[in-house]
Amino acid sequence: xxxxxxxxxxxxxxxxxxxxxxxxxxxxxxxxxxxxxxxxxxxxxxxxxxxxxxxxxxxxxxxxxxxxxxxxxxxxxxxxxxxxxxxxxxxxxxxxxxxxxxxxxxxxxxxxxxxxxxxxxxxxxxxxxxxxxxxxxxxxxxxxxxxxxxxxxxxxxxxxxxxxxxxxxxxxxxxxxxxxxxxxxxxxxxxxxxxxxxxxxxxxxxxxxxxxxxxxxxxxxxxxxxxxxxxxxxxxxxxxxxxxxxxxxxxxxxxxxxxxxxxxxxxxxxxxxxxxxxxxxxxxxxxxxxxxxxxxxxxxxxxxxxxxxxxxxxxxxxxxxxxxxxxxxxxxxxxxxxxxxxxxxxxxxxxxxxxxxxxxxxxxxxxxxxxxxxxxxxxxxxxxxxxxxxxxxxxxxxxxxxxxx
DNA sequence: AACGCGTGGGT
DNA sequence: TACCCAAGCGT
Numbered sequence: 001x002x003x004x005x006x007x008x009x010x011x012x013x014x015x016x017x018x019x020x021x022x023x024x025x026x027x028x029x030x031x032x033x034x035x036x037x038x039x040x041x042x043x044x045x046x047x048x049x050x051x052x053x054x055x056x057x058x059x060x061x062x063x064x065x066x067x068x069x070x071x072x073x074x075x076x077x078x079x080x081x082x083x084x085x086x087x088x089x090x091x092x093x094x095x096x097x098x099x100x101x102x103x104x105x106x107x108x109x110x111x112x113x114x115x116x117x118x119x120x121x122x123x124x125x126x127x128x129x130x131x132x133x134x135x136x137x138x139x140x141x142x143x144x145x146x147x148x149x150x151x152x153x154x155x156x157x158x159x160x161x162x163x164x165x166x167x168x169x170x171x172x173x174x175x176x177x178x179x180x181x182x183x184x185x186x187x188x189x190x191x192x193x194x195x196x197x198x199x200x201x202x203x204x205x206x207x208x209x210x211x212x213x214x215x216x217x218x219x220x221x222x223x224x225x226x227x228x229x230x231x232x233x234x235x236x237x238x239x240x241x242x243x244x245x246x247x248x249x250x251x252x253x254x255x256x257x258x259x260x261x262x263x264x265x266x267x268x269x270x271x272x273x274x275x276x277x278x279x280x281x282x283x284x285x286x287x288x289x290x291x292x293x294x295x296x297x298x299x300x301x302x303x304x305x306x307x308x309x310x311x312x313x314x315x316x317x318x319x320x321x322x323x324x325x326x327x328x329x330x331x332x333x334x335x336x337x338x339x340x341x342x343x344x345x346x347x348x349x350x351x352x353x354x355x356x357x358x359x360x361x362x363x364x365x366x367x368x369x370x371x372x373x374x375x376x377x378x379x380x381x382x383x384x385x386x387x388x389x390x391x392x393x394x395x396x397x398x399x400x401x402x403x404x405x
Numbered sequence: 406a407a408c409g410c411g412t413g414g415g416t
Numbered sequence: 417t418a419c420c421c422a423a424g425c426g427t
Contacts, residue, residue: 090423131411168425188423352410
């Protein structure tokens with residue numbers, strides 16, 4: 001996607017030229033322009049919405065938003081840091097999942113400076129369970145950069161914001177428009193869905209040229225001076241009304257001008273690519289116990305998944321694996337050996353495109369001594385709560401609290 | 406440009 | 417059960 005705000009004001013000088021549907025039927029016979037009016041954008045055959053229709057959409061959307069917007073905590077304060085935190089948490093994550101994390105995060109790190117001063121373990125601990133942990137690490141790192149390079153104040157321009165780790169085109173546009181009142185567009189999954197349906201755009205919106213076109217259209221629709229509200233209105237409509245399945249067209253303020261609705265094509269738009277195929281995996285985890293303490297290992301800082309987080313020794317295995325030898329393989333590198341084991345629990349969960357069957361075993365009668373300076377530690381079960389752990393590992397840890405070991 | 410990164414909830 | 421995801425980003 002193009003960086004928001006990288007082009008000139010989109011509305012200016014743009015004539016209504018080509019329409020996709022009955023919106024502005026008066027102009028629909030006119031031919032497309034020889035080249036795009038906005039030269040900074042890649043050449044596309046994008047539909048250009050006539051000014052009258054753009055105004056109509058903007059007004060209708062803002063009116064609807066005023067009445068139907070959800071009461072969300074990050075909409076209360078005008079603090080750019082609060083907006084930033086919420087936008088990062090909301091990346092690929094549902095509002096309902098974010099609410100509680102956001103609340104606790106703002107209690108733990110009420111300001112950008114306090115976040116910058118926090119330890120990475122503390123940051124990961126507050127984020128654990130929310131997923132996509134690089135978001136937390138990037139947010140932390142970016143806060144330190146803002147302190148060092150911007151005097152502790154977030155920059156206002158999308159281009160500047162995008163230099164911070166974790167802030168891409170969408171988040172830069174969101175922060176700039178919502179927190180700093182800049183008239184810049186955003187395109188997220190909701191906006192993609194709403195615009196693809198509104199104008200019946202049926203090519204893949206995740207790839208050029210439609211990807212770029214959507215930024216153009218989003219920019220052209222902005223109600224000047226109210227980009228923050230308008231952008232949120234567009235997303236809110238996508239979240240509450242123009243939903244992926246069973247859109248509530250009868251409640252939609254734009255249904256009268258919506259091409260997908262008119263053509264009865266809402267179900268097939270947007271034309272997203274198929275999701276990656278699921279791979280099944282089995283995972284063996286060991287809870288080694290000695291003198292009321294359990295063994296946990298910290299993942300390396302440069303691990304692809306869950307870097308710096310803690311877990312019980314575990315590994316993915318082929319379906320035919322022998323359990324005793326697997327457990328031995330897990331503990332031997334740490335200098336430990338076990339005589340006895342029993343099944344503790346088993347469950348499945350999903351990680352990105354993997355479907356994982358986890359089998360946890362309890363190991364007792366441990367012999368050998370933990371290698372010094374290995375990333376492993378014996379901890380009391382009550383202290384597991386302090387360590388950032390991936391969700392599946394946390395699930396094992398919680399089961400431990402309830403049992404007597 | 407395509408792929409990997411998490412998780413819990415809805416249908 | 418088996419998908420489909422949800423306010424994207426980094427590489």
